[in-house]
Amino acid sequence: MKHQVSPGRPQPVYALKAGNLDVSRETLKESMDIDGASTEVEEPPSAEVLEEVFGDRALRAVQYHDMLASRGVEWGLLGPRETGRLWSRHILNSTAVQSLIPADASVVDVGSGAGLPGIPLALARPDLRITLLDSLLRRVRFLEMAVDELGLSDQVCVVRARAEESTGRYDIVLSRAVAPLWRLIDWCEPLMGGALVAIKGESAESEVDEAAETMAQRHLTAQVIQVVDQASNNSSTVVVVTRV
Numbered sequence: 001m002k003h004q005v006s007p008g009r010p011q012p013v014y015a016l017k018a019g020n021l022d023v024s025r026e027t028l029k030e031s032m033d034i035d036g037a038s039t040e041v042e043e044p045p046s047a048e049v050l051e052e053v054f055g056d057r058a059l060r061a062v063q064y065h066d067m068l069a070s071r072g073v074e075w076g077l078l079g080p081r082e083t084g085r086l087w088s089r090h091i092l093n094s095t096a097v098q099s100l101i102p103a104d105a106s107v108v109d110v111g112s113g114a115g116l117p118g119i120p121l122a123l124a125r126p127d128l129r130i131t132l133l134d135s136l137l138r139r140v141r142f143l144e145m146a147v148d149e150l151g152l153s154d155q156v157c158v159v160r161a162r163a164e165e166s167t168g169r170y171d172i173v174l175s176r177a178v179a180p181l182w183r184l185i186d187w188c189e190p191l192m193g194g195a196l197v198a199i200k201g202e203s204a205e206s207e208v209d210e211a212a213e214t215m216a217q218r219h220l221t222a223q224v225i226q227v228v229d230q231a232s233n234n235s236s237t238v239v240v241v242t243r244v
Contacts, residue, residue, distance in 0.1 A: 053229065054095075057124075060150050061124075063150060064120070064150060069083045076138070078090075091116075094116050095120045095124045096232075097236055106129045106130075106170045107121065107131070107171065109174050110163045126155065130157075131170070144158050172197055173192050173197070175196070175199065181241075189218055192241075195241060197240055198240075205224055208224060208239060
């Protein structure tokens, strides 16, 4: 069953101003145009949108954006062509799922990579306790650097391990673009204290069908949900897997 919530769309703006920040669209384009690889630059979200999503951590969200656009690309964690659409495709796409996560929950971001969706969620939801899980040393070092520079060390921890090697148990197991659903369930079901929330795209329905046998064996059920962030109007298609 598929659900959708679609609030009104905020008007785009050409400048981002928050506190002492004033970044024009042209300046943002220059900073994103790495070796001419990025030919499209989206409109940055307004200060009002950033403050509604991230509260008093809005400037840290901008800092994380800049970190992805520079070192994230340099370290090979993101392709250069992604730098022009980091807000909508990656950062706000990650925070759109926060309505599915209960207050004060423990969350593990499996295959966190550059910290998506775990770091945007941590910035938007200070109540969450988040573990960023990844097996690749280069990614883990980037995550540790990001958590330290963003001042999230009291809320976020970084663990180098594969999901199937982890012995923790979490209220929410979160993943984004990691593996097909059937394989993700195989890796992550032992970690599930509550639900598995997998951010997917157009393949969500077909992946649920492909995972039907795996879910039946483990007494799990899945629901495809379209979530829309009320502030930014960014949406994500997610599969929520729970125990029967």
